[in-house]
Amino acid sequence: MTVAHLQQALSELLGDAQLVVSELPETALKLWLIDAENMDRAFTAEETRRILHEPPYWSFCWASGLAMARYLAQQPHWVEGKRVLDFGAGSGVAAIAAAKAGALEVVACDLDPLAIDACRANATLNGVELQYSLDFFEEADRFDLILVADVLYDRANLPLLDEFLSRGREALVADSRVRDFQHPIYRRLEMLEAFTLPDLAEPMEFRNVSLYHAQRA
Structure with missing residues (x-):
């Protein structure tokens, strides 16, 4: 039912768009993502307007989400036995990766109800249990x-960096957009490489994902 609901919502935006199960490279994860095979065409003006007004970001696995998922699989100690919240969860890829890596509890949080539905569908697809929050x-x-x-693709979201530690002892932030990232309590751990699925032919610079960490004093 959830996948059918997501497909209906996507079809209302782009009539010929299809959700398909896509395996994420270098992971054991798979997601319901928009099928790039039948979208290799120019969008009409009306489609462009609808996409900009209500982008179906939950139907993509963005580079930072893929990088985070790979990182947690390689470094499970970040989440093992812990209570974790995935902020701006989108497709739920980071939340699912945390659950797979042994988190005690994972809450997928997104203000878009369709994104929450996508998280539910993708959690079922990967055989994990999540909690949900709007x-x-x-x-x-x-x-x-x-x-x-x-989440920092919009610079208006940068003040959120001050809020994450109001609900958690630590924060891990993956971002490929902000080049002048400066915050007194966040330090960069490392640079990761990833890309968005389906491939949006983004500039190479957006495939370099920085991982930042902050801890409550």
């Missing part, structure tokens, strides 16, 4: 770790 600020300060992937 409002980060209604959550209690009870999390060990806040995961944030590809």
Whole structure:
């Protein structure tokens, strides 16, 4: 039912768009993503307007999300036995990776109900159990770790960096967009390489994902 609902929503935006199960490279994960095979065409003006007004970002696996998922699989100690919240979860890729890596509890949080539906569908697809939230600020300060992937694409979201530790003891932020990232409590751990699925032919610079860490004093 959830996948059918997502497909209907996607079809209302792009009549010929299809959701297909896509395996994520260098991971054991798979997601329901938009099928690039039948979207190799120019969008009409009306389609462009609809996409810009209500982008189906939950139907993509963005580079930062893929990088975060790979990182957690390689470094499970970040989430093992911990309570984790994935902020701006989108497709749920980071939340699912955390659950696969042994997190005690994972909450996928996104303000878009369609994204929450995508997280549910993708959790089922990967055989994991998640909790769900539409409002980060209604959550209690009870999390060990806040995961944030590809949320800083809009610079208006930068003030959120000050809020993540209000609900969790630590935060991991993956971002490929902000080149002048400066914040007194966040330090860069390393640079990761990834790309968006389906491939949007983004500039190479957006395939370089920085991973930042902050910890409550």
